[in-house]
Amino acid sequence: MRTTPILAISLTIIGFVAFSGQTLPAEETERFGLKMGMKKAEVIASVGPNAAEEDLGDVLILATAPKPDAHFVQYVVFVPPETGVIKIVAISSDVTTKSSGETLRDKFNELRSSLEADHGKAALLFDFLIPGSDWNEPGDWMIALLNHERTLMAGWEPDEEGVSLAEKACAIDPQTGYVMVTYEFPNFVFWKQEHRGDQDEFLKPKRGNGLVARMEP
Numbered sequence: 001m002r003t004t005p006i007l008a009i010s011l012t013i014i015g016f017v018a019f020s021g022q023t024l025p026a027e028e029t030e031r032f033g034l035k036m037g038m039k040k041a042e043v044i045a046s047v048g049p050n051a052a053e054e055d056l057g058d059v060l061i062l063a064t065a066p067k068p069d070a071h072f073v074q075y076v077v078f079v080p081p082e083t084g085v086i087k088i089v090a091i092s093s094d095v096t097t098k099s100s101g102e103t104l105r106d107k108f109n110e111l112r113s114s115l116e117a118d119h120g121k122a123a124l125l126f127d128f129l130i131p132g133s134d135w136n137e138p139g140d141w142m143i144a145l146l147n148h149e150r151t152l153m154a155g156w157e158p159d160e161e162g163v164s165l166a167e168k169a170c171a172i173d174p175q176t177g178y179v180m181v182t183y184e185f186p187n188f189v190f191w192k193q194e195h196r197g198d199q200d201e202f203l204k205p206k207r208g209n210g211l212v213a214r215m216e217p
Contacts, residue, residue, distance in 0.1 A: 029161045029185055033066025034077060036185040037084035043077055065090075071111055072181070078188075086188040092179040094172065101141035101169075104177040105152065108169045111179050112154050119165060124155040146171035162186035 097103035135144035144150035
């Protein structure tokens with residue numbers, strides 16, 4: 001079983017992208033064949049029990065999706081019992097790269113081009129190193145990403161269904177990374193409003209031991 005760690009996308013970005021997130025949910029809104037509001041049992045039935053790699057309560061880790069995309073090898077589905085599916089994080093295969101990160105950046109740009117073909121040009125593109133970082137040489141690109149001192153991320157305005165989209169490059173170690181794409185359905189906004197006290201629950205990465213559930217603040 002693949003256990004690629006998932007790093008949380010900053011909601012300062014998602015929140016900006018989702019400024020019109022109050023759009024009324026569409027009944028048939030779906031991504032990868034997973035419909036907004038589907039219950040956990042329905043999600044598992046749609047892919048078969050063998051595809052459910054881990055069941056972490058409000059989070060399912062799937063090896064495939066009802067309508068899989070060749071860019072991705074894993075799907076993290078946020079499915080609280082009271083709302084059903086509210087969010088999907090699609091994970092690429094691991095990318096081996098030099099410490100300067102060229103191959104990972106190429107993968108990010110390739111996937112961004114594919115997303116832009118379907119969803120239009122990204123509204124936001126963040127590619128920066130935080131001020132004062134010691135990891136400021138060309139060969140430090142991956143180590144800076146690993147230490148959360150570098151960001152490579154794109155975001156789209158919500159579409160006509162109110163679905164927010166973001167893409168982010170992540171590092172596992174100085175020579176390995178992956179790209180994740182996050183779709184947040186309109187009901188994620190309403191769920192978040194109802195769970196403001198759950199700000200300390202996140203999706204924590206745990207290399208080699210699966211994933212520990214945490215919802216982003």
